């Protein structure tokens with residue numbers, strides 16, 4: 001079995017009057033060191049799939065297994081632990097903590113560890129992302145592209161084995177876009193399993209696997 005196995009995932013959103021089928025029996029597998037790009041029109045289900053793989057949302061059917069752990073059936077505490085150590089998620093909406101500064105936001109996954117090496121890594125990631133002058137700024141003082149780069153640094157802080165990046169290059173100029181992609185690519189070369197949801201066709205040149213979602217299915 002591959003390191004990451006996404007097996008027959010289906011998901012619908014239901015309310016009182018209707019049910020919207022978003023994912024229908026999605027299956028694929030990835031090894032460590034592999035980079036997968038997820039394309040699909042807006043509303044196709046990329047974020048839904050990323051959230052299910054990261055344990056933030058539950059599938060109606062199917063399973064997600066990473067390193068022999070079935071992510072979709074872990075309890076909330078175990079999932080939170082996994083997200084603090086093994087899984088790095090860069091959300092489509094960077095959702096930073098408003099009262100923490102940039103450096104503190106990046107350090108969040110490591111908040112209770114008090115590790116100097118993590119702090120040095122946070123600063124080094126922020127430098128690579130051209131944010132060294134913003135370390136002490138709170139999110140309300142940042143541009144959207146700066147917030148996005150902070151969320152990328154946060155996702156990569158713990159050197160996660162599984163990287164899920166949802167539209168990581170949106171709102172970025174070409175220099176910062178390349179800086180983001182270089183960091184994600186380097187982490188993958190060091191052995192991470194990486195999935196990037198994007199509308200950026202250029203990202204596919206980095207990919208070992210390119211998936212297209214449309215009408216709930218992969219092609």
Ligand SMILES: Nc1ncnc2c1ncn2[C@@H]1O[C@H](COP(=O)(O)OP(=O)(O)OP(=O)(O)O)[C@@H](O)[C@H]1O
Pocket residue numbers: 013014020022040041042043044045046047048049092
């Ligand atoms: N919590 C929710 N409740 C109901 N419907 C939802 C919910 N979240 C997403 N959807 C719907 O599910 C579909 C897939 O949404 P999703 O966010 O996964 O798309 P996406 O491929 O990430 O799109 P984009 O490229 O715009 O980010 C959309 O039609 C959306 O309206």
Ligand SMILES: [Mg+2]
Pocket residue numbers: 046047048092166
């Ligand atoms: Mg999305």
